[in-house]
Structures are given as structure tokens and as C-alpha cells.
Amino acid sequence: MPIRIYALAKELQVDSKQLVDICNRAGVTGKGSALASLDDDELVKVKAFLNKDSGGDDSRRGSQGRATVDEPVRPERPVQPSKPKQIRTLGGPLAGRGRSKDDLSHEADESELAASSVATEEEVAPSTDTPEAESTPEVEAEATPTTPAEDTVDTSASVFEEEETPVAEAEVEAPEVEEKPQETAETETPHRDAPVRGIRRGDYIAIGSQRKVRTLGAGGAKKPDDDRKGRDKPKPKKAGPVVKIAKMPTAPAPKQTTEKKEPAAQKPIMQLPKEAIKGAKKGQKAPLEEFTKLHEKKRKSKDRKSVADIEEVTEPREGDEATPRGKKSKGKSTGMAGMAGSRDARTQGRKRIRNVGSVDGGDDVEVRGRRQRPRREKSSNKVSTAAPRKTDVALELPCTLREFSEATGLPVQSVQRTLMGLGQMVTINATLDAETAELLCAEHGIDLKIKEPESIEDTLLNQIDDMVDSDEDLVERPPVVTFLGHVDHGKTSLLDKIIGLNVVSGEAGGITQHIRAYIVDKGDKKISFVDTPGHEAFTEMRARGANVTDIAVLIVAADDGVMPQTEEAISHAKAANVPIIVALNKMDVPGANPDKALQQLSQHGLLPAEWGGDVEVVKTSAMTGEGVDTLLETILLTSEIHEYKANPNRQAVGVCLEAEQESDRGVLAKLIVNNGTLKVGDVVVCGSTFGRIKAMYDTLNPRVRLEEAPPSTPINVTGFDEAPAAGERFYVLNDIADAREIAEMRSHRSREQQLGGHTVKISFEDFQARLQSGNLAGDEAGIVYLNIILRADTRGSIEAIQKELDKLDHPEVKVRVMQATVGGVTVADVTLASASDAVIVAFNVIPDEAARSLADDRGVEIRRYDIIYKVTEDIKMLLEGRLRPESRVTELGRALVQRTFTVSRIGTIAGCRVLGGIIERNCRIRVNRDGRGIGDYPLDSLKREKDDVKEVREGYECGIKLGGFNDIKEGDILEAFKIEEFARTLES
Numbered sequence: 001m002p003i004r005i006y007a008l009a010k011e012l013q014v015d016s017k018q019l020v021d022i023c024n025r026a027g028v029t030g031k032g033s034a035l036a037s038l039d040d041d042e043l044v045k046v047k048a049f050l051n052k053d054s055g056g057d058d059s060r061r062g063s064q065g066r067a068t069v070d071e072p073v074r075p076e077r078p079v080q081p082s083k084p085k086q087i088r089t090l091g092g093p094l095a096g097r098g099r100s101k102d103d104l105s106h107e108a109d110e111s112e113l114a115a116s117s118v119a120t121e122e123e124v125a126p127s128t129d130t131p132e133a134e135s136t137p138e139v140e141a142e143a144t145p146t147t148p149a150e151d152t153v154d155t156s157a158s159v160f161e162e163e164e165t166p167v168a169e170a171e172v173e174a175p176e177v178e179e180k181p182q183e184t185a186e187t188e189t190p191h192r193d194a195p196v197r198g199i200r201r202g203d204y205i206a207i208g209s210q211r212k213v214r215t216l217g218a219g220g221a222k223k224p225d226d227d228r229k230g231r232d233k234p235k236p237k238k239a240g241p242v243v244k245i246a247k248m249p250t251a252p253a254p255k256q257t258t259e260k261k262e263p264a265a266q267k268p269i270m271q272l273p274k275e276a277i278k279g280a281k282k283g284q285k286a287p288l289e290e291f292t293k294l295h296e297k298k299r300k301s302k303d304r305k306s307v308a309d310i311e312e313v314t315e316p317r318e319g320d321e322a323t324p325r326g327k328k329s330k331g332k333s334t335g336m337a338g339m340a341g342s343r344d345a346r347t348q349g350r351k352r353i354r355n356v357g358s359v360d361g362g363d364d365v366e367v368r369g370r371r372q373r374p375r376r377e378k379s380s381n382k383v384s385t386a387a388p389r390k391t392d393v394a395l396e397l398p399c400t401l402r403e404f405s406e407a408t409g410l411p412v413q414s415v416q417r418t419l420m421g422l423g424q425m426v427t428i429n430a431t432l433d434a435e436t437a438e439l440l441c442a443e444h445g446i447d448l449k450i451k452e453p454e455s456i457e458d459t460l461l462n463q464i465d466d467m468v469d470s471d472e473d474l475v476e477r478p479p480v481v482t483f484l485g486h487v488d489h490g491k492t493s494l495l496d497k498i499i500g501l502n503v504v505s506g507e508a509g510g511i512t513q514h515i516r517a518y519i520v521d522k523g524d525k526k527i528s529f530v531d532t533p534g535h536e537a538f539t540e541m542r543a544r545g546a547n548v549t550d551i552a553v554l555i556v557a558a559d560d561g562v563m564p565q566t567e568e569a570i571s572h573a574k575a576a577n578v579p580i581i582v583a584l585n586k587m588d589v590p591g592a593n594p595d596k597a598l599q600q601l602s603q604h605g606l607l608p609a610e611w612g613g614d615v616e617v618v619k620t621s622a623m624t625g626e627g628v629d630t631l632l633e634t635i636l637l638t639s640e641i642h643e644y645k646a647n648p649n650r651q652a653v654g655v656c657l658e659a660e661q662e663s664d665r666g667v668l669a670k671l672i673v674n675n676g677t678l679k680v681g682d683v684v685v686c687g688s689t690f691g692r693i694k695a696m697y698d699t700l701n702p703r704v705r706l707e708e709a710p711p712s713t714p715i716n717v718t719g720f721d722e723a724p725a726a727g728e729r730f731y732v733l734n735d736i737a738d739a740r741e742i743a744e745m746r747s748h749r750s751r752e753q754q755l756g757g758h759t760v761k762i763s764f765e766d767f768q769a770r771l772q773s774g775n776l777a778g779d780e781a782g783i784v785y786l787n788i789i790l791r792a793d794t795r796g797s798i799e800a801i802q803k804e805l806d807k808l809d810h811p812e813v814k815v816r817v818m819q820a821t822v823g824g825v826t827v828a829d830v831t832l833a834s835a836s837d838a839v840i841v842a843f844n845v846i847p848d849e850a851a852r853s854l855a856d857d858r859g860v861e862i863r864r865y866d867i868i869y870k871v872t873e874d875i876k877m878l879l880e881g882r883l884r885p886e887s888r889v890t891e892l893g894r895a896l897v898q899r900t901f902t903v904s905r906i907g908t909i910a911g912c913r914v915l916g917g918i919i920e921r922n923c924r925i926r927v928n929r930d931g932r933g934i935g936d937y938p939l940d941s942l943k944r945e946k947d948d949v950k951e952v953r954e955g956y957e958c959g960i961k962l963g964g965f966n967d968i969k970e971g972d973i974l975e976a977f978k979i980e981e982f983a984r985t986l987e988s
């Protein structure tokens with residue numbers, strides 16, 4: 001049976017190289033390395049050579065055999081006669097068996113060992129002769145020396161100790177290898193004579209097994225120290241060596257290379273949803289059961305995973321940062337399994353990091369590095385996150401510097417630099433007022449639009465205004481009818497006749513002083529009537545946005561016909577865009593001429609139905625009651641045609657018609673409900689006043705209390721803190737705090753407007769600007785109308801101007817003359833102009849003081865002309881959008897001529913008192929006499945007593961000499977004005 005040289009060397013306890021040399025010397029050539037095999041003949045030959053060299057008995061053969069070896073030099077040991085006993089005491093039963101085996105015949109041993117050896121070779125290394133097999137560790141293991149005693153006692157501790165020795169040798173350094181044979185020589189020497197045999201399967205310890213044993217840890221495997229102790233144990237029983245030898249260096253205990261134990265992984269605290277807990281109580285399967293099993297399986301299989309497997313997973317992660325997350329999400333499944341996948345991925349991630357990164361704190365380093373990388377990349381890109389700079393912004397002012405910067409896109413530092421240049425040191429949270437913001441925008445070339453902050457008024461009241469009732473909620477409501485007409489034509493009398501009252505006699509001078517509003521029954525229908533002191537009041541409500549009237553009844557006395565106020569009433573009714581019914585009253589009067597009245601009405605655009613027109617004319621008499629029922633039927637018929645509807649099931653909105661302070665009840669306001677139902681206890685805001693409705697009274701029977709007022713119902717209410725203005729709209733709100741806030745806000749705004757002056761509501765220039773910008777809403781056909789109220793000195797002037805205006809034709813913009821009457825501009829004109837966004841054209845007439853004042857308050861423009869073509873030219877330019885920039889007349893003041901003085905060679909000097917404004921030198925003077933303009937002339941001289949002065953202010957007297965006009969008379973009104981050049985607002 002072949003045996004390798006190194007195995008034999010071990011058996012003989014000599015160095016392999018020395019054995020190679022011995023082989024050569026013994027004539028066994030061709031054995032150049034320790035891995036070379038010796039066949040039986042060669043083995044016998046070598047052994048014979050060794051025996052020949054030694055020439056001693058068995059007990060001495062080992063030591064002599066070793067003595068023949070040149071190196072290393074070992075101290076000779078004296079032969080101990082009691083050696084077998086020592087062996088027996090050392091090995092115990094094993095030693096005894098070993099001794100008994102010596103008695104066995106060599107043939108038996110050889111055959112048995114050969115059989116076991118063959119079996120072992122077949123199992124472990126079937127082709128030991130192949131070069132590959134020779135180089136494999138398994139082949140090395142085959143040559144592990146064993147003792148014959150091991151054949152029978154294969155699991156004894158001594159066998160294990162013997163097996164451990166070469167393993168330890170493999171781990172320790174060279175000097176230790178040389179020590180081993182010395183320590184074991186005494187025990188192995190008796191078996192030296194045993195024939196060489198192969199190893200058994202039980203003797204074989206694979207490399208992997210060796211490693212396994214080594215890495216078992218302190219508790220799992222015997223330490224080399226223990227082995228040494230085991231071997232050292234019987235030493236005291238041994239006979240000490242005769243010759244003292246130097247103590248051999250002891251091999252240091254092999255270092256424990258087991259990995260640091262990690263603390264046991266803690267189970268995560270997982271809170272189950274309540275449903276799962278409930279379900280589990282009811283016996284349902286626990287939701288985490290499957291997940292736990294799956295996770296446990298994964299954990300077990302994870303331990304078996306090789307490093308290569310882990311690295312394989314790691315690689316794509318190193319290359320692509322997005323991959324790991326993708327892998328994690330891939331591993332996720334629905335429900336709890338998804339959680340398991342996520343945890344598993346996290347565990348793998350930790351492992352990965354440990355393998356790739358450093359041992360100490362590798363986790364943190366890797367994790368930190370991975371997380372920081374995107375940030376570094378982001379910062380290196382230097383992408384500006386600042387808002388783009390804008391060319392025009394809408395800002396709510398005041399605002400902070402930060403808000404300004406964010407809105408405009410200007411860097412804060414840039415804005416601060418600009419402000420520093422203006423001498424202002426501001427912080428980022430400093431507040432910028434409108435002026436500063438405008439300055440900054442101008443500096444940086446940004447168009448600034450100041451945005452009005454959205455108030456609670458906007459949010460709440462606009463929400464109510466925009467509320468649209470569904471068709472199902474809408475029900476028919478009574479029409480609200482207003483009587484309009486000339487004074488004393490019988491409005492009040494007719495209404496009294498309808499409701500059965502006699503109010504006329506109760507009013508001072510028979511003139512209606514208050515607005516009256518009643519609701520009357522006509523069969524199963526109701527009609528609300530509103531009687532106003534004049535059409536101004538009617539228009540006043542419209543001017544405030546409260547168009548309560550559904551139907552206008554124009555009262556025309558059949559004996560008088562159309563009068564100036566009738567014309568105005570027609571204009572107001574037309575401007576309100578409501579159906580008009582004409583009541584030809586006083587038909588009982590002997591001088592009644594209905595045909596003449598109808599003709600006049602036709603001339604004012606009201607063509608009667610009996611003449612083929614669309615205006616219903618009812619002949620009535622408030623005295624006799626003639627035609628009253630017909631008038632009511634006509635009203636109801638008109639109402640039916642127009643289908644006036646409202647939703648009674650919502651909070652009320654309406655209009656205040658009138659209010660007064662009463663000594664006992666406080667504020668008593670007359671309201672009319674437009675929509676919804678007003679109830680006692682409702683919180684109401686009306687204009688700049690608010691309150692909670694304490695009580696409601698019927699307007700016909702003031703002592704009758706009402707609990708609620710449905711749509712179109714006029715009522716008197718108490719509960720307001722102050723008297724609201726006529727024409728103000730009221731709203732019912734849910735919260736009285738909101739009502740208070742809105743009222744206070746409006747009050748504050750009203751004061752500001754009074755202090756800040758007025759703005760022109762509409763003017764020619766403004767109209768043109770709004771026309772160009774498209775801010776003027778047109779009618780259904782898209783036609784925009786320029787509303788004009790024309791006042792002229794004569795009927796002829798009116799006709800001439802209207803004729804000229806008719807020539808103006810523009811497809812999209814048209815002139816609408818709302819009213820054209822003779823005489824000076826009145827308050828009614830201003831009211832109508834204010835309500836209708838109209839411009840008053842005064843031709844050779846002037847406004848009276850009340851009208852002038854009201855026009856200033858309302859911002860109504862009154863344009864005065866004295867040449868007809870100038871009127872039409874301006875309007876033509878306006879319509880064509882080619883209004884030239886021209887000199888604008890600036891009114892300076894007015895003076896009353898008290899006396900006149902005629903001086904020869906100089907002319908007439910007017911002694912005047914300045915009524916208002918200022919009279920300046922070099923101005924022009926417009927002379928007005930009896931409300932009509934005579935002409936305008938340059939101011940020749942202006943004196944105070946005998947001194948020329950630059951100006952004379954209100955309340956002072958002065959002497960005025962006009963250039964080229966001496967026909968000045970006492971009572972004339974002199975209006976001073978100057979012509980100034982103004983820049984164009986629009987280019988042609």
C-alpha cells in the first residue's frame with residue numbers, strides 16, 4: 001500500500017525533507033518531495049535502511065531512528081525499563097488495548113487496516129494517484145497518522161486529541177511543529193512497528209471541519225490549551241528524563257478569531273390595528289402569523305447565505321443609488337408581507353454595509369455617506385431656487401420686505417441696498433408702505449398694482465349677492481310698484497284710493513314728505529307700493545345699488561299733460577330699465593285732455609298701446625276711483641308677464657327705504673325685503689349700521705307686530721344701533737360680530753372718503769379710458785352706451801344738439817341721451833347721472849348750488865359748452881377714441897356783482913363779493929344772468945379798493961373790469977376760470 005513520504009515522516013516523526021534524503025540514501029530514488037508516494041517495496045526498503053542504520057531493538061528503534069536523522073538535533077533520552085507501565089498509566093484503557101494489539105499478528109493487522117484504508121480512500125478520495133488529488137487537502141488528510149488502537153476505539157478522547165494535534169500544528173508556527181513529535185514520541189513509539197496503514201473515515205477531518213471546529217468558539221470546541229493540559233496531565237506520573245533538557249517553548253494559545261458577538265436582535269414593537277386585535281379575539285387568524293413565519297424562514301436561510309451572495313446583492317447598490325430602494329420596494333408585497341420585506345431589506349442593508357465598509361462604525365459611515373451624496377450633488381449644481389423676477393406685480397399693502405421680495409422676485413439684499421441708497425436701513429421683516437413699495441418698483445422697473453385686501457365684507461356679502469336660488473326654491477312674489485310723476489298730479493291720492501286711506505290731508509302742504517310703502521291685496525294676489533317724495537328719491541335708491549322697483553307707474557294729470565318733472569320721471573324710469581305703466585289721472589277734471597297727454601307721451605318715447613305702442617295707459621281718477629281696478633289688474637298682468645320670483649326660505653336681503661330716530665322705540669327703519677324672509681331676532685347689517693331685529697311692524701297698521709316678512713313685504717323694524725341711510729341694502733348674517741365688523745369698516749371707509757375728497761365717477765376722459773380698456777359693459781348686442789343728461793337754455797338748443805348727436809354713428813358705441821330738459825342743472829340731474837354713470841352736458845346753463853355741491857360729492861362731471869359744434873365734436877372724438885389732448889377748464893371761484901361803476905375811458909367796473917373759491921388775475925370770467933350764460937371774457941383788472949391784486953379769496957370784496965364787455969349788471973354771477981393744458985390720457 002503506497003504511503004506518502006510526509007505521512008511516513010510523521011509516522012517516524014522525522015522531517016519530511018530528511019525522509020526524502022533518507023529515501024535517496026536507501027536507494028529509493030525519484031522521491032524529490034514530501035508528497036511522493038512509496039510503494040510497499042520502497043517502504044520496506046526505506047524501513048530496512050532505517051533499521052540497518054539503527055540496528056537496535058524495537059524499544060530503541062524510534063529513538064535510534066530519529067538519531068540517524070541529522071536534523072534537528074534532539075537530546076537523547078535514556079531507555080526507561082518501566083516505559084510500558086508509563087504508557088499504560090497515561091492512556092488508561094486505550095494504552096492497554098494498544099498493548100494487547102501488539103500481540104496480534106501483523107497479517108491480521110495489515111489485512112484489517114488495508115480493508116479500512118481502501119474503504120476510506122474510496123469514500124474520500126477515489127483517485128489518489130491523480131496529480132489533482134495529491135494536491136487537494138483531502139489527500140493530505142488521508143495521510144493523517146493514526147494509531148492502531150483507534151481502529152477499535154474511534155470515539156475516544158485520545159483519538160480526538162491525536163487528531164487535534166496536526167490541526168494545531170497547521171495553525172501554529174514552525175517551531176511548534178517541531179515540538180510535537182517530542183511530546184508524543186513516548187506514547188507513539190510502541191506503535192512504530194505497526195505496519196503503515198491508511199486512515200479511516202472516522203479519522204478524517206476535512207479542512208472545512210477543521211475550520212468549523214476552530215470557529216466554534218470557546219464553548220463549542222476544546223481549546224488547544226485544554227489539549228495541552230490533557231497531555232500534560234499524565235506527565236507527573238511519567239518518569240522524569242534522566243538528562244535535563246531545556247524546556248521547550250510552549251506554543252502560545254491560538255487567538256480566538258471568532259467574530260464579535262452582536263447583541264441579540266430585538267423584536268420590533270408592532271402595534272396591531274384595533275380591527276386585527278378584535279379579529280384575533282374572535283378567533284380569526286392573527287394577521288402577523290404568516291408574516292412571522294415567512295420572516296423566520298428568511299432569517300434562517302439568511303445565515304446560510306455566503307458572502308458572495310451578499311456581495312452580489314451589494315454590487316448594483318454601489319453603482320446605482322436608486323437601486324436599493326427599488327429592491328426594497330420589489331421585496332415588498334401587500335399588507336404585512338410588505339413590512340417583512342422592508343425589514344429584511346434593512347437587515348441585509350446593514351450586513352452589506354458591514355461587509356463593504358469598515359468594521360468600526362462602518363454602518364454609520366456608509367449610511368451617512370450615502371445619504372449625504374445627493375445633497376452634495378444638489379449643492380454643486382448651484383440651481384437657483386429664487387423666484388423669477390417679475391415685471392408687474394399686484395401687492396397688498398402694506399407688506400413686509402420679505403413679502404415684497406417674494407412677490408417681485410427681487411433678492412432681499414438687493415431691495416435693502418436700494419433702500420439704503422434712499423437712506424433707509426430696514427430689516428427683512430420691516431413693513432413697507434405704499435409709497436416705499438412704489439419707489440422700489442420704479443427703481444427696479446416693475447409695474448406695481450396695489451391690491452385691496454379682501455375684507456370680511458367682500459367674502460360674506462359678495463357670497464350672499466352671488467348666491468343663486470334654484471328653480472325649485474323660487475316662488476312667485478308680489479311686484480313692487482313705484483309711483484312717479486310731476487308734483488300734484490295725484491300720486492298720493494291715487495295710492496290712498498287704492499289702499500283706502502287718506503294720507504294727503506295729513507301731509508304738510510299736501511306734498512309727500514316721506515317714503516310710504518304698503519302691501520295691498522288684490523284678490524288672491526298682493527301688490528307692494530312705494531310712494532316717494534319725488535323721482536330723486538327713486539333714483540337715489542338706484543344710485544345706491546338698490547333697485548327695488550319692479551314696475552314704474554307714471555302719473556300724468558290729464559289736464560296738465562307732460563310737465564318738466566314728468567320728463568324727468570320718464571328719464572328715471574327708463575334709466576331704471578323697468579316696465580312703465582301710465583296712469584292718466586284726474587280724468588274727472590273738466591279740463592282733462594287725454595289725447596294731448598298721449599301725444600306728449602309719444603314724443604317722449606312712450607307710445608300708448610291703444611296707438612300701437614307697448615305702453616299701457618290707464619285712465620284713472622283718484623277722486624272717483626275710476627280706473628283704479630283696471631290699473632291694479634294691469635299691474636298684476638305686467639307682473640305675471642315678468643314672473644317676479646323669490647326664495648322665501650333663505651336669509652333676507654333688501655333695502656332700507658327710510659329711517660328715523662324715535663324717542664321711545666329708538667331707530668325705526670322702513671325696510672322692504674327683496675329676497676328671503678326677514679324674521680324677528682335676525683342679525684342685520686345695513687350700510688354702516690347693524691343690529692338685531694327686535695320687532696317688526698306692519699306699515700299700514702303700525703301697531704300690528706309681525707314675526708316675519710316674506711319677499712316684497714315692506715315693514716318697519718327696530719333694533720338698529722343707528723339710523724341707516726335710505727337706499728342702503730341690508731343683509732342678514734349669522735354672527736353679530738361679523739355684522740359689527742362690516743359696519744365699522746364701512747363707517748371708517750366713509751370717513752376716509754369724506755376726508756380724502758371724491759373721485760370722478762365718470763367723465764369723458766374716464767369713459768374713453770374705460771372704453772379702450774374694455775371695462776365698460778355693453779348690452780346684449782355688445783353695444784356700449786355713453787349716457788348723457790342734457791341741459792340747455794332753450795328747447796331749440798336741445799333739438800339742435802340732439803340733431804347733431806343723431807348724426808354720430810358708431811357700431812359699438814352709442815350716445816344715449818337719458819334726459820334733455822330746459823333749465824339749469826338740478827339735484828335730480830346729478831342724482832340721475834350718479835345712478836346711471838352719466839355725464840351732464842350743460843349748454844349755456846349753470847348748475848344751482850345744491851346740484852354743484854352734490855356733483856362734487858358724487859363725482860359727477862358737468863361739462864359746460866356754449867357752442868353746439870363743440871359739444872358734438874367732443875362726443876364724436878370720444879366715440880372714435882380720438883379725443884385730443886386739450887386745454888381743460890379749471891374753475892376758480894364765483895363772485896356776485898353787487899354794484900356797477902362806469903368810469904369814462906375805462907368802462908364798467910363791477911363791485912363784487914367773492915362767493916366761493918378764488919378770483920385770480922389773468923383768469924377768464926363767465927357772465928351768468930338769470931341762470932343763463934351770457935359769455936366769457938378776459939379779466940382786465942382786479943383791484944382791492946384801489947390796489948391791483950393777484951387774487952381775491954372767498955368772502956372778500958373786489959372790483960372787476962372785464963375786457964371787451966361793459967354790459968355787466970347787478971345780480972350777475974361771475975365765474976372765474978382758467979384754461980390749463982393737460983396731458984392726454986389716451987393717444988389717438
Ligand SMILES: Nc1nc2c(ncn2[C@@H]2O[C@H](COP(=O)(O)OP(=O)(O)OP(=O)(O)O)[C@@H](O)[C@H]2O)c(=O)[nH]1
Nearest residue numbers: 487488489490491492493510511512586621622623
Ligand atoms: N279732481 C281730482 N283731484 C285730484 C285727483 N288726484 C289728486 N287730486 C288732487 O290733487 C292734489 C294733489 O294731489 P297729491 O296726491 O298730493 O299729488 P302728488 O302727486 O302726490 O303730490 P306730491 O305728493 O307733492 O308729489 C290734491 O289736492 C288732490 O286732492 C283726481 O283724480 N281728481
